[in-house]
Amino acid sequence: MGGRIWLWETGLEHLQWSLMEWRNMIGREGDRLMQITINRESGEDVSSPKHGKEDPDNMPHVGGNTWAGGTGGRDTAGLGGKGGPYRLDAGHAVYQVSKAEKDAVPEEVHSLRIILDNLQAKGKERQWLRHQATGELDDAKIIDGLTGEKAIYKRRGELPPQLGSPQQKPKRLRLVADVSGSMYRFNGVDGWLERSMEAVCMVMEAFENYEEKFKYDIAGHSGDGYNIAPVPINKIPKDNKQRLEILKTMHVHAQFCMSGDHTLEGTEHAINEIVKEEADEYFVIVLSDANLSHYGIHPAKFAQILTSNPQVNAFAIFIRSLGDQAARLQRTLPAGRSFVAMDTKDIPQILQQIFTSTMLSSVKKFPLSSR
Template identity: 80%
Template sequence: MEWRNMIGQDDRNVQITINRDSGEDVSSPKHGKEDPDNMPHVGGNTWAGGTGGRDTAGLGGKGGPYRLDAGHTVYQVSQAEKDAVPEEVKRAAREMGQRAFQQRLKEIQMSEYDAATYERFSGAVRRQVHSLRIILDNLQAKGKERQWLRHQATGELDDAKIIDGLTGEKAIYKRRGDLEPQLGSPQQKPKRLRLVVDVSGSMYRFNRMDGRLERTMEAVCMVMEAFENYEEKFKYDIVGHSGDGYNIGLVPIHKIPKDNKQRLEILKTMYAHSQFCMSGDHTLEGTEHAIKEIVKEEADEYFVIVLSDANLSRYGIHPAKFAQILTSDPQVNAFAIFIGSLGDQAMRLQRTLPAGRSFVAMDTKDIPQILQQIFTSTMLSNV
């Protein structure tokens, strides 16, 4: 009952994390020895992939250079122990993690195309890509056009209405103004989308529990495939947010991946970043920056969609602040999609945000319907 009161009712498998005090000091970060039998190691500082230990790459420990999931039950040292790690050890671990990340990026870019790995993501969203392309085909123009508004009571005299003026007609003037586009009219400018995705350490840490990182990678794969050849209607870019920063470039607007190999490199980079990045959260900063940046380029309509694992409370982030940022610019249609949750955390967070601004998607197949709701809701907002 205490668990349900704290976390909420949930039909899926959940995990209880047990914190332990190791009572051991850290020394210097290292990868650790590889166990050829992949046996579970708890609380030591020798083996790579252990849990609840120190100095080595693993999960739930302290002082290690980066995360490494070997598939075992996770034992977690307390946050107080992690906070007490000396700054020089944290700095050394950070530098080692950065070197490992840069090496991994080189390997990703130089590796041969792995068709089977890409098919794992692409095949999972093939039907959703088709659905999303149908939605894109049917999007209407939204941007107002600057035109002459006729039959006005004030403004410049309309030459075509001079005779009407002689007969006493008052509405014989014209003036420049914004006119709503007619239904079905072609877009004068492309719509603009920025996808802000969560590539934080918690995505890697809890991926084995609920598949949140792979679900995010599937969503990104879906967007990259579905928006291909729709550049005249929709320009997009993708950035990440994590403990390392709020504007991590993944897919620049002028460097959209053109084939499956390039798309697979993006997905592998997301996975690697969540493994090697620092702990922390920049959801609010990433959302705010995206909203401010996207309007710098003229577009028919603006969308910012944030993918997050709803793990805001761990970092003391109040939902009211997130809600304020999502609604900070009336020009920008900003939404959050929660793709991971401990218990019913995502549902409870959704209830505190403005109605229609957030969605929960624990299955990638739900995302095209959510995007359709997002796109069509803006079309209906001014009706």
Template identity: 50%
Template sequence: SQRHRTTGDWDERKLIEGIIGEKSIYKYRADVPPEPGSPQTKAKRLRLVVDLSASMYRFNGVDNRLERQCECVLMFLESLAGFEHKFTYDIVGHSGDEHSIELVRKNQPPKNNKERLKLLKLMYTHTMFCNSGDNTFAALKSAIDALQAEPDDTVDERFVIVISDANFDRYGLSPQVFGKMLQSNENVQCFAMFIGSLGQQATHLQQNLPSGKGFVCLETTQIPKVLKTIFTSDVLH
């Protein structure tokens, strides 16, 4: 049905299939599917780290970065609804005030549209009232450490996706250091999504990161494709 189409070239259910490892994705990748009767027993573990910095609100009028991030979070929640046994996730935020603002607790996803709307309002409000500053690096390190600390017998694979508005140069943050951090723990796969850009900020950042670790999403329609790329390239290997 058209309800499940995004931009016409793939179905959002395919994102779910990519995440949980359905056979059609294995066929697509020409990989061997798991033997029948050998289900995934441990959940894949994901932390989504969203950008709640003051610049998200300040420059939303320029490129809709805050709205795009809210849409990204909503896509995330809706894609994973009903698959919590396959995929355990939490969502935290970072801003000039803090590096790990709890938004969605592990195993406690929003249950309905009312709770989802409450979450989006919380994100929006924080960007309006927080101090300027950038804690992207601290947020990434905190996420890696938190996921690494979870016992292996409960987790299949670990993933961190950091959303940022690419405002690194204002605070003297090094893309090279960030790139090394993304690859700092072999047990935790890390990716960055840049959803805002003044001029060529985001593209410049992406070019300075290790290949396949940074994605520029300046249009909402790009978000599902990027999520699909992340999950099909690294979840299923």
């Protein structure tokens, strides 16, 4: 009743008959090639897109991340793989990685999405504040008043929402990215432009489908100005193609813009603009190369702008440094307002610290005893 029989065919006659049955079953037509699908996980992740090496003999290459025109690999231009910059057909049979592997979200983006899932509402709510010395008489405290209790009144006031309360309005985030000419010029030395684009791409991917909870936009600054808007708030990219177009725009702008720096102007404009729309909470995050002294920018002025509006949680993330320049600049800025991330993999953890710090600050402003 519960047994199983495995039948292994080894005779040529039986194999030929089974092959004919199988061909009839799948509807073989003429001499067309049959496809065999093998499902397996490579265990390899993508790193950075590149064209890859050119094979002078145009030999077929399957898997790996070395050759241009290969199939089923990663990072390089080819077909059937993942993480490459564009498609490239070298005329060979295509080996396709599985859709599950292609759709696998990188760990950094996955970590950031977990952080977004656990963000709490911060917008203050108007509630009745009880146990007050003045205000309207609280009916529930009449007996206490007869016994001499003074705090028997209630009045309307603002309190932070209870833990786990749903957001009434989305949070607002503006990412301020450096797209100046120096980024393009020195990219071959330390990959500064690539890291900046990786950070922007990570934000765009992580915030997908969180429109109800978080509204974001991305502004850039360069020698051409302080409010270059590759991602306006009303034109959030919906797919990989649109995200790629934005990254291309950043790359081209850095290649052809005028020299100069508008870090301070870009930060100040972002802080002033973001509060014009009502939101649950405001964040401005500035990506910088920490080379402010080269343009005569004093750290005290940068610190003043970061803390100019108590409604806005403004922070700087330094993703490039000449020597210990970033560390020295970080020590001169207000505590907790700046971070150093030489690897974009550190950014999710930094954003977690940023969101956590605002939560703790609200607890200090509204201690439990006041509730």
